[in-house]
Amino acid sequence: MTLSLEASAVTVAYPNGHTALRDASFQLRSGTIAALVGVNGSGKSTLFKTLMGFVKPVSGSIRIAGGTVEQARKLKLVAYVPQTEEVDWTFPVSVWDVVMMGRYGHMNFLRIANAEDKRMVNESLARVGMTEFKDRQIGELSGGQKKRVFLARALAQNGQIILLDEPFTGVDVTTEEAIITLLRSLRDEGRIILVSTHNLGSVPEFCDHVVLVNRTVLASGPLEDVFTEDNLNRAFGGVLRQFHFESSTIQDHDGKTVKLLTDDERPLVFGKDGHLEYKDRTERQELVNKRIEEVGE
Amino acid sequence: MNWLAPLQYPFMVEALLVSALVGTVCAVFSCYLILKGWSLMGDAISHAVLPGIVIAYMLGLPLAVGAFAAGLLCALSVGWIKSSTRIKEDTVMGIVFTGMFALGLVLFTKVQTDAHLNHILFGNILGIEREDMIQTLIASAATLIIILLKRKDLMLFCFDVAHARAIGLNTALLHYLLLALLSSTIVASMQAVGIILVVAMLVTPGCTARLLTDRFDRMLLIATASSVLACCLGVYASFFLNAATGACIVLAQAAMFAGAMLWKNMRSPRAQAGT
Ligand SMILES: Nc1ncnc2c1ncn2[C@@H]1O[C@H](COP(=O)(O)OP(=O)(O)OP(=O)(O)O)[C@@H](O)[C@H]1O
Ligand SMILES: [Mg+2]
Numbered sequence A: 001m002t003l004s005l006e007a008s009a010v011t012v013a014y015p016n017g018h019t020a021l022r023d024a025s026f027q028l029r030s031g032t033i034a035a036l037v038g039v040n041g042s043g044k045s046t047l048f049k050t051l052m053g054f055v056k057p058v059s060g061s062i063r064i065a066g067g068t069v070e071q072a073r074k075l076k077l078v079a080y081v082p083q084t085e086e087v088d089w090t091f092p093v094s095v096w097d098v099v100m101m102g103r104y105g106h107m108n109f110l111r112i113a114n115a116e117d118k119r120m121v122n123e124s125l126a127r128v129g130m131t132e133f134k135d136r137q138i139g140e141l142s143g144g145q146k147k148r149v150f151l152a153r154a155l156a157q158n159g160q161i162i163l164l165d166e167p168f169t170g171v172d173v174t175t176e177e178a179i180i181t182l183l184r185s186l187r188d189e190g191r192i193i194l195v196s197t198h199n200l201g202s203v204p205e206f207c208d209h210v211v212l213v214n215r216t217v218l219a220s221g222p223l224e225d226v227f228t229e230d231n232l233n234r235a236f237g238g239v240l241r242q243f244h245f246e247s248s249t250i251q252d253h254d255g256k257t258v259k260l261l262t263d264d265e266r267p268l269v270f271g272k273d274g275h276l277e278y279k280d281r282t283e284r285q286e287l288v289n290k291r292i293e294e295v296g297e
Numbered sequence B: 001m002n003w004l005a006p007l008q009y010p011f012m013v014e015a016l017l018v019s020a021l022v023g024t025v026c027a028v029f030s031c032y033l034i035l036k037g038w039s040l041m042g043d044a045i046s047h048a049v050l051p052g053i054v055i056a057y058m059l060g061l062p063l064a065v066g067a068f069a070a071g072l073l074c075a076l077s078v079g080w081i082k083s084s085t086r087i088k089e090d091t092v093m094g095i096v097f098t099g100m101f102a103l104g105l106v107l108f109t110k111v112q113t114d115a116h117l118n119h120i121l122f123g124n125i126l127g128i129e130r131e132d133m134i135q136t137l138i139a140s141a142a143t144l145i146i147i148l149l150k151r152k153d154l155m156l157f158c159f160d161v162a163h164a165r166a167i168g169l170n171t172a173l174l175h176y177l178l179l180a181l182l183s184s185t186i187v188a189s190m191q192a193v194g195i196i197l198v199v200a201m202l203v204t205p206g207c208t209a210r211l212l213t214d215r216f217d218r219m220l221l222i223a224t225a226s227s228v229l230a231c232c233l234g235v236y237a238s239f240f241l242n243a244a245t246g247a248c249i250v251l252a253q254a255a256m257f258a259g260a261m262l263w264k265n266m267r268s269p270r271a272q273a274g275t
Helices: A044-051 A069-074 A095-101 A115-127 A143-156 A173-188 A200-206 A229-236 A249-253 A281-296 B010-036 B039-059 B063-084 B089-110 B117-122 B130-149 B151-159 B161-166 B171-212 B216-241 B245-267 B269-274
Strands: A004-013 A019-029 A032-037 A059-064 A078-081 A161-165 A192-197 A209-213 A217-222
Touching: A004 A044, A004 A192, A019 A032, A019 A044, A019 A059, A019 A192, A019 A209, A019 A217, A032 A173, A032 A200, A044 A059, A044 A161, A044 A192, A059 A069, A078 A143, A078 B161, A095 A115, A095 A143, A115 A143, A143 A161, A143 A173, A173 A192, A173 A200, A192 A200, A209 A229, A217 A229, B010 B039, B010 B130, B010 B151, B010 B171, B010 B216, B010 B245, B039 B063, B039 B089, B039 B171, B063 B089, B063 B130, B063 B171, B117 B171, B130 B151, B130 B171, B151 B161, B151 B171, B161 B171, B171 B216, B171 B245, B216 B245
Parallel strands: A032 A192, A032 A209, A078 A161, A161 A192
Antiparallel strands: A004 A019, A004 A059, A209 A217
16 A cells, blocks of 8 residues: 545535635645645645545545545544634543544554553653643643644554644744654654645745645645746735735845844745755755656666 | 432432533533523423423324424414514514414313323423423433534534534524424423523523633533532422422522622622732
8 A cells, every 4th residue: 555645526515505725736745744824714624624525525535555535434543633713622521531532543442552652652752742741631732732743643543644624823933843843743654744834934934735725726846846926826816925025125225134023924935047045055956956856766 | 398308209319310410411502501601492492382282282292392393383483474474583483483482382271181280380390200201201212312423513503603504504404403392392391490491401500601701612511510509409499498399499509600700790890909
């Protein structure tokens, strides 16, 4: 079984007749971090629901590791990290309990944890750095810690395809970086990670593949090919705030040095020919080269 | 006054034992019901069982069977009406359960029964018939066993449906199971407190326990302890007060909740800082 995720011509309609996705196609292969980018209401959550089998496409098909969504569900291949707002934080469960829920699918009828389950939970907690909080009630955590608990649950589930809904909203840059580091190590294990976001600036930082959606898949491919000003304008219409430095006064005044400050949202910065601004360009280049070699083989 | 006097009567001993069992079932189930946010559904279903009881009587079936079927019918029709119209769920429930309750009242006056309406509405645990008692025991035992076997799945279903589905649980089945368990819990407690006050049994023990702990397993234990205690106290007190047993049980449940709240407030940091 090689891991892959493939949607071909998927159309999804809700019972009220609203067609949320039309003719959407994209492909992801093993070892990818993909960003699912689109405005509010563009169908990101709908796509997640379809991948998990909550809503059935009216037409088109989804193949996960060569099988159907239903088969993937039986194998517990797909793990879901919910949006923070979807969780009842007052629910009387501890961090440990939540991560253990990732193991339920692997347990017997009575859901009694064995040594392996406990080992996996401990290991997952350690990987996200939440071991010391394992006995806390889940409401007694900071925003970033909450995200990490549910990421640990996906790890405990041993999900090979991990869907994260808006993991970076309300998270400071330090936590964002910690999560990104973790996602990279998961990618290196060959998993597929699909992250929905409308925080454009962080996209070049964490992913190597982009799926742009606006009621269909507008474009899907490597970051450099898809993340162009042109595509983004199509995906976001006129809602992006733009600031052009060529017409800014500092350009002449201070030579080429530009400093940009924002709050917790990263800005997306384009160079002259649509080159993207990265925090760490060399690491990025290595990855791109590696990909080119792989394709060449 | 002789404190042990009630125990000389077999009917009192029986009532204490039955109410302790019913109290256990209700307590365990209430933890799921309040966390799922279905308290109102509990109220609706408990009223909607009335026509089922009357029709079962007419057909010569066990009353518990009729009640269970009517409860389930109420839950299913609420779900169906909600999904096929734009009306909100709580509004739909208001229509369905009052309609069914009214139908039950009309049917009741048209049918000659030897069951007293009062006993159905307010319970009659001290005068419980052998047959009703057996039905109560069966409903209680079956409900309790199923909940305990499926307790982790049901907990996950209440907490996070999406994850439950993702790991391969049949969430549609769990949804209907929880509704069926709600109906059977109501059937089990009907004889003790009657259908009007059942909702207290379905929510109070869980709420009391929720105040005192933030772990689910402990919540089950505390709810059970407080509910069994309240049921026995209620039965016991009704003997001396010569008052309706169901009402006494519900009052004791409310007292447990008030006590838990007082205790919690006294121990809160603010109260301690004040002393
Ligand atoms: N249960 C539903 N029934 C009917 N329509 C729905 C339902 N859920 C979503 N929609 C509609 O489908 C469209 C896509 O919604 P979706 O939730 O997938 O958007 P999204 O991209 O996740 O947006 P956001 O960024 O706000 O989370 C929206 O127009 C929405 O109104
Ligand atoms: Mg969404």
